[in-house]
Amino acid sequence: MKRPYPQRPVDAPEGTEWFGGPIAWFSISLIVRGDDLVPEDVTRLLRVEPTSTRVKGRPLSERPGAAIAKSSSWAVSLTSRETNEWDVTEAISLLIGRFTTTADVWQQLPAGASAFLSLGLHLETANQGFALPPDILRFAADRSIEIKFDIYDRTMP
Secondary structure (H helix, E strand, C coil), X not given: CXXXXXXXXXXXXXXXXXXXXCCCEEXXXXXXXXXXXXXXXXXXXXXXXXXXXXXXXXXXXXXXXXXXXXXXEEEEEEECCCCCCCCHHHHHHHHHCCCCCCHHHHXXXXXXXXXXXXEEEEXXXXXCCCXXXXXXXXXXXXXXEEEEEEEXXXXXX
């Protein structure tokens, strides 16, 4: 954690409405997905152990009647429970910092496979946000990684 988590003033009047500030909870995953993807091959190629994998045609869990995976996937995730980093941008940097392979290695993923950075953002007040700096955008662009956002807003009824 580079900076202390911003705190709300303790002497604010009762009923104060809060806007802005850091995003309270997030999840970040770098996912590779494809029909012919073999998760073990992705692990060998990228030299990073996955957090989760799925194989096309196999159940998504051990539960009886579990849904069947429609495609194979390989994912490395970072959640707010795994780090004390509260800044989403810094947390993204922590996750992508695990990947030491050069950009050209990513071109060796199976044909038809796609990679994306999934950001799940949970907002507690209005007007929360963050920026993606050039180094994160460059990492994604050089590897043809799409960036997807899932935004969950607790401020909406």
